[in-house]
Amino acid sequence: MAAEIQASIVIVGGGIAGVTCAEQIASQFPSDEIFLLSASPLLKTVTNFKQVSKTLEEFDIEEKPSSDLENKFPNLRVVLSAVKHLKAKEHLVETESGQTFRYKKLCLCSGARPKLLIQENPLVLGIRDTDSAQEFQKRLSKARRIVVIGNGGIALELVYEVEDCEVIWAVKDKAIGNTFFDSGAAQFLIPSLQTEVRERTFSCKRARYTTGASPGGCSGELGSALGPDWHEGIELKGVQQSSTAVQIEYECEFEQIYSQQQLSHSGYSSEKSELGEWPAYVRLTNGKIYGCDFVVSATGVVPNTDPFLNGNDFELAADGGLSVNDHMRTSEQDVFAAGDVCSTSWEPSALWQQMRLWTQARQMGWFAARCMAADLLQEPIELDFCFELFSHITKFFNYKVVLLGKYNAQGLSHDHELLVRCTKGQEYVKVVLSGGRMVGTVLIGETDLEETFENLILNQMDLSPYGEALLDPNIDIEDYFD
Structure with a gap:
């Protein structure tokens, strides 16, 4: 068995929150060895950061190999393995690759995973990380029609970026983009979907890397969340040349998916001739059935807490996230959390609310690092100003x-x-x-x-x-x- 590694600080997660936290703490404690555990060999790094105003910030996200981060911070070690088990009372983290770390402070930044409509169905694809976005591109290149279920950020971006493919878009609300704006704003944006030639964002100039199996056998683990420009540099084209019709089905949700064979035995076989030949058939809660090449599940995420709960006493919020106080501490001693995996439990400012967005992941990762540093140095720390006012810049249509x-x-x-x-x-x-x-x-x-x-x-x-x-x-x- 590998020897136990003594570590001042261990951070779990190679997404925006984890990498930001690791960079901040490594720069603050240059003589301490900091360990970042990542299931993916590609790390999400914030670049071109710009403070637009007091609370608004803009930045790009680049995927970089772990060696880039280690070269930048000589005291930072990136371990390419997922967490197998956490023993919070003993201050021990075990990885899938068999390494054990005894920490003084631990920060969990493991993000969230897609809330898939159906697990383990090859006809249903969830888009969450780079690998799944590339799989989507591959499947779309042979598709005539897809059904998109969901009304969040990824669904909004996806239906606009897809070309040469019919899109049936099922949203549970009365208007698109309900998470981000009201029906008036939705009506303002709808014409952009109906134009024949859509304005595209400039192609992405950032380097792209292919993820392979990483040491420790965790190639099947979830990668970190997509950034705000996940679709840039990926050609999202189907096979229906010059046909990019988007049909929106309002106030309905996914009910059932059938293969050709299942549809024949479902009582809807008489409709199959009208629907045409498709690999999949989707029934919505409004009773309509659509044939399609595959279904995109874009119905949100759930905090990725599973590796940490067994044998520990974490307090969980109603949404399943690790509950954190205003110093980003969880209910377990010396365990902090940041980003999508956590849920804030303090009384928020009247003008702030938590949303699982890349801007908040960066802010939380940065603040969690400062809180851990204050704890180690036994110094007081106040809640950061970024939690005073909710602010977010993005791009839709x-x-x-x-x-x-x-x-x-x-x-x-x-x-x-x-x-x-x-x-x-x-x-x-x-x-x-x-x-x-x-x-x-x-x-x-x-x-x-x-x-x-x-x-x-x-x-x-x-x-x-x-x-x-x-x-x-x-x-x-x-x-x-x-």
């Missing part, structure tokens, strides 16, 4: 999208007020007011309003006197409030 605060009026009483300004094909601006004060906003397009609105939300200035003039396009609001 080739439009820049900025979300701030309670952008969808989350948790607000019925007396809140919405102001909307919309210029077709150009911009959509929505402001959420509560008690005359701005508490959230959705900005789609090049509005240049994010910094001004961020200041108005943080300052909580009474905007009642301005009324609808707040969004008057003839008033330069930036000059007005600066």
Whole structure:
């Protein structure tokens, strides 16, 4: 049996949270040996970081081999193996490759896994990591029609990027993108799906690597989550040349999937001739059946806690994540967590909420490193300012999208007020007011309003006197409030 390795700090997970945490702690304790355990040989690294405003940040994500990180931080060791078992009371981590680490501090950043509609079905594909995105590309290249189930970020990006293939998109809500915006914003974006020629993002210039089996036999383990530009540099084309129709089925969910043989014995055999010959047939809860080449499951994720629960006493949140306090500590001594695997249990700021997004994964990983450092140095630490206001920049349907605060009026009483300004094909601006004060906003397009609105939300200035003039396009609001 391999000798036990003594380690000050062990971090589990090669995604954004884990790598950010490892980089931060390795730079803060250059004389200590830091260990990063990753199931994937490719690590998600934040590059081109830009602080856009007080809380908004933009960055790219690059996949890099573990050697890059070790060269950058000589005290950082990357171990390519998944965790087999955690003995939190004994401060021990065992890996699939047979190594045992005794730690002083441990940070779990193992991310989340796809919430698949059906497990182990070759006709259902979940998109979560780079390998599954490449598998999707391979299958799509031979497809005439696919069915996409889900209404989150990956579903939104996917239906827009797919070319030369019919898409049936089933969303459980009354509008697309319910997680990110309201029905008004959805209506603003819908025409972009119906144009024959869609504007594409520039092809990705980043290096791409192929993941192979890593030492320790963990090639079947989950890779880290996709970044915000997972589809860039991948050609998402089917075989139906010049046909990229997207048909949206609202307020319905996946009910059943049949192979050709199963459909013949299901009582729907009479419909098969009308549906045509397909590898798969999907029945939705609205009663409709569609034939397709395969189904894409994009119905969200569940925290990847399984390797850590057996024999330990972790407190779990309602969504299954490891519950963490405002110092990113779990209920087990000296065990911290960050990113998608954890759920915040502290009383949040009135303008912040947790969402499993890459921006929050980076922030949590960075803050968890600072909390572990403060613990080791026995120094006090305050909750970081990034948890004061929810903020996120992304891109949907080739439009820049900025979300701030309670952008969808989350948790607000019925007396809140919405102001909307919309210029077709150009911009959509929505402001959420509560008690005359701005508490959230959705900005789609090049509005240049994010910094001004961020200041108005943080300052909580009474905007009642301005009324609808707040969004008057003839008033330069930036000059007005600066």
